[in-house]
Amino acid sequence: MKQGKKYISPGAWFSMVYPADWNEFEDGEGSFLFYNPNEWTGNFRISAYKGDTAYGRESVKQELKENTSATLVKIGRLDCAYSKEMFEEEGTYYTSHLWIAGIDDVAFECSFTVRKGEPVAEAESIIASLEVRRAGQKYPAEIIPVRLSEIYRINEAYEWVCTTVKEQLKKDFQGQEEDIANMQQVIDSGSIGAKKKEVWLSLGITLCVILANEVDGLEWRTLIDGNREAPVLTSVAGNTVIDPMKLVWSKVKAGEPCNLAEVYRNLLS
Helix, strand or coil: CCCEEEEECCCCCEEEEEECCCEEECCCCCCEEEECCCCCCCEEEEEEEECCCCHHHHHHHHHHHHCCCCEEEEECCEEEEEEEEEEEECCEEEEEEEEEEEECCEEEEEEEEEECCCCCHHHHHHHHCCEECCCCCCCCCEEEECCHHHHHHHHHHHHHHHHHHHHHHCCCCCCCHHHHHHHHHHHHCCCCCCCCHHHHHHHHHHHHHHHHHHCCCEEEEEEEECCEEEEEEEECCCCCEECHHHHCHHHHHCCCCCCHHHHHHHHHC
16 A cells, blocks of 8 residues: 555554545444545445454454355455455445454454445555554554544534533633633633543643634644543644643643633744
8 A cells, every 4th residue: 555544443452554545434333434535435344353362363263164155365464254245225236345354362354345346455455454552562652643533532522612611601612712711711710620631631622623723734633642542733744743631631730720821822833
């Protein structure tokens, strides 16, 4: 794959590389869905399951035993049980390709649904890139394209601030620079306990939302650092990283006063 985006799963079980022009989309619980939203070439879904030390290899064997249409194929370094099935939807015929693969204690179920006769090379490239991240092993911090789980966190934070300002101050919240004074008023009211980390983090995230609305060239990404998986704001060039946790919560935790207007001015500079 010439160009790609790295994906590290929630909980940092595994990583993979998917095409640069694909995005992650909402799917069923425990399943992750990716495709190209501009030129659809197929839906790629992946689920991962943990077991004992040989669980990955045994899952491939079990699939070959129980699914009479499955055959053993090699993709990259991985042995996979491969099968496919056809179906028709609204007059169009599709093929759903299925691979069961395993690495150590993790089994992967990967599917790629395409129009009948279309290639599966994109899916095979993703499967070949699969890596298991071992529990207890220290990995360097990484910043990857923003995942759905962090988009949900950003939206939840913004909605909490928006609702709180409306309820406490009876004022609208537009996600603009002038709203920072209202956020400060909520802080100054003393209604937020000093130990409520998630609430303070919501204020930091919302401050970043306002910054992204006001300043061009910023985008959300996901930080993976040990057990921490969090949204961060970066410049498109990647040479600036703004961590919402450090904007507000770090100050509160250290017992320092939090002046949002001052924090925002520092971000602008």
